[in-house]
Amino acid sequence: MKQKNINKSNESITKRTDLAINGAEPAFSEPLHVGRPNIGNRELFLQYTEQILDSRWLTNNGPVVRELEEKIAEYHSVAHCVAMCSGTIALEIAIRALKLKGEVILPSYTYIATAHALHWQGIRPVFADIDPQTHNLDPDAVRQAVNSRTTGIIGVHLWGRTAAVEALQEIANEHELKLIFDAAHAFGCSHQGRKIGAFGDCEVLSFHATKFFHTFEGGAVLTNNARLAEKMRLMRNFGFAGVDNVIYPGTNGKMTEISAAMGVSNLQAIDKVIKHNHLIHQAYQQALAGIPSLRLLEFDQNESNNYQYVIVETTEDCPVTRDHLVEMLHAENILARRYFWPGCHNMKPYRDLYPESTSNLSSTEQVSERVIVLPNGSCMDRASVEIVAAVLQVALEVPIADQTSI
Ligand code: T4K
Numbered sequence: 001m002k003q004k005n006i007n008k009s010n011e012s013i014t015k016r017t018d019l020a021i022n023g024a025e026p027a028f029s030e031p032l033h034v035g036r037p038n039i040g041n042r043e044l045f046l047q048y049t050e051q052i053l054d055s056r057w058l059t060n061n062g063p064v065v066r067e068l069e070e071k072i073a074e075y076h077s078v079a080h081c082v083a084m085c086s087g088t089i090a091l092e093i094a095i096r097a098l099k100l101k102g103e104v105i106l107p108s109y110t111y112i113a114t115a116h117a118l119h120w121q122g123i124r125p126v127f128a129d130i131d132p133q134t135h136n137l138d139p140d141a142v143r144q145a146v147n148s149r150t151t152g153i154i155g156v157h158l159w160g161r162t163a164a165v166e167a168l169q170e171i172a173n174e175h176e177l178k179l180i181f182d183a184a185h186a187f188g189c190s191h192q193g194r195k196i197g198a199f200g201d202c203e204v205l206s207f208h209a210t211k212f213f214h215t216f217e218g219g220a221v222l223t224n225n226a227r228l229a230e231k232m233r234l235m236r237n238f239g240f241a242g243v244d245n246v247i248y249p250g251t252n253g254k255m256t257e258i259s260a261a262m263g264v265s266n267l268q269a270i271d272k273v274i275k276h277n278h279l280i281h282q283a284y285q286q287a288l289a290g291i292p293s294l295r296l297l298e299f300d301q302n303e304s305n306n307y308q309y310v311i312v313e314t315t316e317d318c319p320v321t322r323d324h325l326v327e328m329l330h331a332e333n334i335l336a337r338r339y340f341w342p343g344c345h346n347m348k349p350y351r352d353l354y355p356e357s358t359s360n361l362s363s364t365e366q367v368s369e370r371v372i373v374l375p376n377g378s379c380m381d382r383a384s385v386e387i388v389a390a391v392l393q394v395a396l397e398v399p400i401a402d403q404t405s406i
Pocket of ligand 1: 185
């Protein structure tokens with residue numbers, strides 16, 4: 001069945017004049033987003049909503065939050081899940097609970113929240129370079145960045161592909177550093193057959209609306225460390241250990257009941273969502289296979305993946321710049337993204353604070369100039385993927401000399 005937002009078929013996009021940037025009708029009548037929210041089990045969500053409204057228990061570690069925490073911990077085979085109001089607050093609380101200070105090493109090639117969470121806790125984020133193949137922290141670069149002020153490392157499981165867990169743990173052990181994993185992209189993903197959640201001292205999830213599993217806004221910290229989990233529970237609730245008894249300086253990091261209800265409803269539908277994401281990823285794999293100037297990032301089929309992100313990189317000899325390709329996609333209503341350009345170190349706050357940190361980040365800069373994130377999730381089906389591929393195919397046939405004329 002033809003999707004209602006499709007204006008033209010892939011067969012009708014064969015030459016430059018068929019592209020919207022050259023005046024043709026856009027391929028899609030409505031925007032295709034990266035991160036269009038999934039609405040899991042709508043009926044279940046509405047049932048929970050009624051229950052929550054009837055009970056008049058809306059927040060403060062309510063029963064639905066506790067249910068969600070239990071289910072997420074079980075899903076990841078980890079002892080503790082501490083739900084929070086966002087991934088960023090979850091990162092900040094984890095950073096505080098682990099007593100990080102001074103300097104912490106992290107990739108610059110990540111969402112800005114990873115760096116901000118450190119800065120907001122008065123810690124200097126020290127950016128280390130990535131491995132251009134994996135897009136994750138390069139352990140050698142981390143080793144070189146360690147000094148007497150370093151107290152921790154934050155590895156990011158970018159795109160859901162796990163960081164170099166063992167190598168980073170080895171460095172952390174050697175220098176007595178804490179190790180956190182920003183697992184915002186890695187809900188349900190595994191490393192050597194083990195689901196994420198218990199690697200490092202703790203791992204932090206984001207449940208933002210644009211994540212394939214979400215709670216409108218939200219996040220959580222996963223850990224097997226009972227004392228750390230208890231401390232974070234106190235911290236997310238102003239440090240209250242009981243009525244009128246504050247034993248920690250804390251903040252308000254609590255998740256609401258309605259958010260947790262969305263989480264439980266989304267968890268119920270998660271297998272279906274992952275299956276769909278996987279099918280779309282495979283469709284991209286087939287449709288982009290004949291386009292030599294693009295490389296689709298693969299996922300290890302022996303691991304659990306959520307296939308949320310469809311990442312392509314332009315190759316060195318690509319006849320069109322990445323930014324121009326994105327412009328051409330946007331003209332078709334395909335709202336591809338340039339995550340995470342230009343790297344945190346090149347964003348104004350960190351460029352101003354630490355202008356010297358731009359050195360030794362050559363792979364970060366190169367990768368961030370080449371990556372395009374293509375739409376996946378509920379707004380996509382096979383036919384839409386084929387149209388995206390047809391647009392890319394025609395866009396990439398443009399010889400360099402002609403680029404300025406389109
Ligand atoms: N660490 C990492 C590695 C992260 O990637 C993130 C978040 C965090 C930490 C922090 O976690 P949180 O504190 O956010 O829980 C989005 C998200 O806002 C952000 O959560 C996410 N990473 C990042 C990768 O993507 P934007 O600003 O690029 O996306 P945004 O809000 O423009 O949404 C994308 C598109 O989705 C929009 O163009 C329209 C569509 N959309 C969006 C929303 C919110 C909808 O259709 N409906 C919606 O409700 O950051």
